[in-house]
Amino acid sequence: MPQCSDAADRASAELCQIGRAAATDRRRRSRERGFYAEALAFLHAPARTWTGAAFGPTMTAMAGTRERRNAIAMDDRRGQAADALAGRRVLVVEDDPFISSALEDMLREHGCVIVGAARTVASALHLAASEQIDVALLDVSVGPERVDPVAELLAGRDCPFIFTTGYGRAGLPEAHASRAMIEKPFYADEVIDALRCALRRSAKA
Helix, strand or coil, X not given: CHHHHHHHHHHHHHHHHHHHHHHHHHHHHHHHHXXXXXXXXXXXXXXXXXXXXXXXXXXXXXXXXXXXXHHHHHHHHHHHHHXXXXXXXXXXXXXXXXXXXXXXXXXXXXXXXXXXXXXXXXXXXXXXXHCCCCEEEEECEECCXXXXXXXXXXXXXXXXXXXXXXXXXXXXXXXXXXXXXXXXXXXXXXXXXXXXXXXXXXXXX
C-alpha cells in the first residue's frame, strides 16, 4: 500500500507541474497576442500621412495614451510647419492625379497657396513663367516627359524647388543633381520639412 501511495503522490505532483506549465504557457501566449495586436494596430493606423506611389487615405491612431501623445506631437509639428509655410505660393508639378490632389490638400492644410497643379510639362512651364512662386515641387517624370526645362526656368528665376522621384538621385537632371529631393513613396511630414528647408536656404542666399 505505501508503494501505491507514493506512486499516486508522484502522479499528482507531475499533474500539478503539467498544470502550472500549461498555465504559464497560456499567460505567455496571451501576452504575445497582446503585443502583436498592439503592433498591428500601430502598423495599420500610423499617426502619419502616407503619400506617393502607394497613396492611401490618412489614418490616425487615437486609442490609448500613447496614441494621444502621438496625435498631440503631430499637431505641434503641423503648427510649426504652418508658421513657416502660411501664405507661401507653391507650384505642384505631378502627373498622378491622386498624388497631386493629396499634395494640394496637405499644402492647403498648412496654409500654402497653390498657384497651380500642373500635370504636363507645357502647363508647368506656363505657370513657372507667369506666376509668382515661392517654392515648387517637381515630379522628375511627368508622363512621357522629363521636368528638366521647368527646373531650368525656375532656377533662372532664383525660385527654390524640390524634386520628387521614385528613381533616386541618379534620376535627377544632371544640372540639378545636388538639389533637394524627396524619394517616393514619401510621408507628408517629409514634404513639409523639405519645403521649410528650401525656403530657409532661399532666404539666406
